[in-house]
Amino acid sequence: MKNKMLGMILAGGKGTRLGKLTQNQAKPAVPFGGRYRIIDFTLSNCVNSGVHDVGIITQYQPLTLNNHIGNGASWGLDGLNSSATILQPYTDSRGSKWFQGTAHAIYQNIDFIDRQDPEYLLILSGDHIYKMDYELMLEDHIKNNASLTVAVIDVSMKEAHRFGIMNTDVSDRIIEFCEKPEHPQSNHASMGIYIFNWKRLREVLTTAFSTNDDMIDFGKDVIPYYLKSDERVFAYPFSGYWKDVGTIDSLWAANMEFLDTDNALDLYDRSWRIYSKDPIAPPQVITDNAEIDNSMVVDGCFVDGTVKHSILSTNVDVKKGAQIIDSVIMPGVKIGKNAVIKHAIIGENAEIGTGAVVEDEKGKIAVVGNSERVGVLQNEE
């Protein structure tokens, strides 16, 4: 059976506001929730929704992401009727093809999409934490006989000015789109999730680029063009957990929400599992000296110190007397004896030396970058 909807995940974003954490990897590769990387949520949603062909468009620092995704086996995308394809910019006879925007990235990968020959193109962002059934969205798209369907979520009116806002009529048809409006008229924010009829989008993009009337971005160029040309554009209202963890504060807060036993994302729900690459680490070890309170700990961790209201990711080593409070510790971090970490995010493979202190400053979350060293880790038993 040919898959009629192809998923394209835009995973090239730098995530500038995540600072040190995205210095050597793209935002979708940033670890999340102890066991995952951000892109796992989108990839798992695809698989759980029956979208079994997925292209992942990368550009900024793709190494971690490429290694993580591989051939898609971790998500079951390596089967007969499934595929995960990493799409990086390339050059051809007309020169280099760095992706200049979301729509441009799709245009540059027309050859790939044509090979898959889908009826519908599902455009996704690899930056968000959520669970969503794209099949239901497709059903809506077909029912509305739409050319484009945009997933929207209601945000508070106060925040609406930070989003692309869709004004809709009673049938959910989008009549107006305002990118970050000063005076928003509604609170239906675009989630950056689109279903296009591929034939039409292909036509629109190729015509535009061949006439130098470039369509670089979906939000800035393509959606306004569709509305202007009276295409059938509908909103698909989504309610539920959805987080853009674009800043240090929101990344920290979203991680911490996991520690509420009735958090809305409910990762323990087996009917909508989130898959990730498994490092096959040993079981976690909690020693006699350990004190763990309201925290999440995963495989390969060794805990000999105190962990309170924190998340420890894979292969984190916490030595005796160390204290970790209100913090997110990313994979492979080593924390020395008597070190103190409070209200912080510690990047992958960082080392916090013996007795070192990492603390927030006036409520501003402390961040230690990937592979960064704070103090000296004494080699002791």
Added chain:
Amino acid sequence: MKNNKMSAIFSNQHEYKELKPLTDERSLSTLAFAGKYRLMDFPLSSIVNAGINNVYALINQEKVRSYFDHLGGGKEWGLDTIGSYQYIDFYQKIIQRQVSGEPYFADIIEFLKTTSYPYAVFIGNKMVGNFDLQSVLHYHQENGNKITGVFKKVKHDSLAFDDQVFVLDNNNNILANQQMMDTQKQFEYNLSLNIYIANTDWILKQLEKAQMSDSTADISKLLAALAAKYRSTAYEYTGYLRNIRDIKSYFDANMDMLDQKQFASLLQGNQKVITRIRNEVGNYYSAGSIVKNSIFGTGCRVFGEVKHSVISRRVEIDKNSWVLNSIVMSSVNIKKGAHVEYAILDKDVTIEAGVTIKGTLEKPIVIRKYDDVNDDWIRNRG
């Protein structure tokens, strides 16, 4: 590289009635270990860590489901790539063929001929250890052996009645092999770990000779006898080892992993122990939970107290309950106020609220798979 290549025969022939009821529905090889593994992960990881990707697995025909559930296509072990092969056959077939007078090693001979690598490894299923088969191969080559057996010096209480032990001279030349139950009591035994490396050409001849003369169809026994007959030297393994043969040895092996040195020696050595991938969320330890000296798989939620225990995947431990000196397998539910001490709770067991299960160090209580326990079960002695 290719001149040092080995193919492997992985024999899952050992089963012990002393492991029941844990092995009612599964084989010894697929018993859960250390919250994350199955016993077969140890020999299988040793095989693939030595760069072997041609494996002939002899399994128990009565417990087929448990092997396939764990092994699948062998992806995690890299046994699903081009150029790698895993053949699966039933070891009972060898015995049946012998009974009906057919050439009973024919399929193994065929396998060794097809892969045509210069060396063949044989490894059993019940020894928990981290075996470096490449260094056994080096030893084999340096000593110019036709066959090399691997042994460890152990005390009497680490042996099963059917184990093979070697009589060695001072240079580790094997003078004789004996079945454990035929030996005189001694201070230390050279336990055969049921791991052998042989020159393929040579072992092919020996297998053909054996089936023609109708000698034993038990390959472990045959190889031990061959190693003794040819006076070859044996390789001494000095790492972590447990010989799983009854509930007590299984219990002790798991509890060993609560010792950091033994944990590191088995699970954090140079060779990674590979197991089936399970996609689980991290463990949640609530405010008010108390966890000491324990190891865990993933996907657990702990609201109660856990001390000196080995907890597997997706275990729920509710408020005011406690788990002490126990092994808890996956998807177990321990409800409010339940107490579990010196017990092995098999998969999918539920301990209802307020129920006490209490065994002893010598005789832990085993709760069978799927059991829903409503009544106390307390064993005071023995």
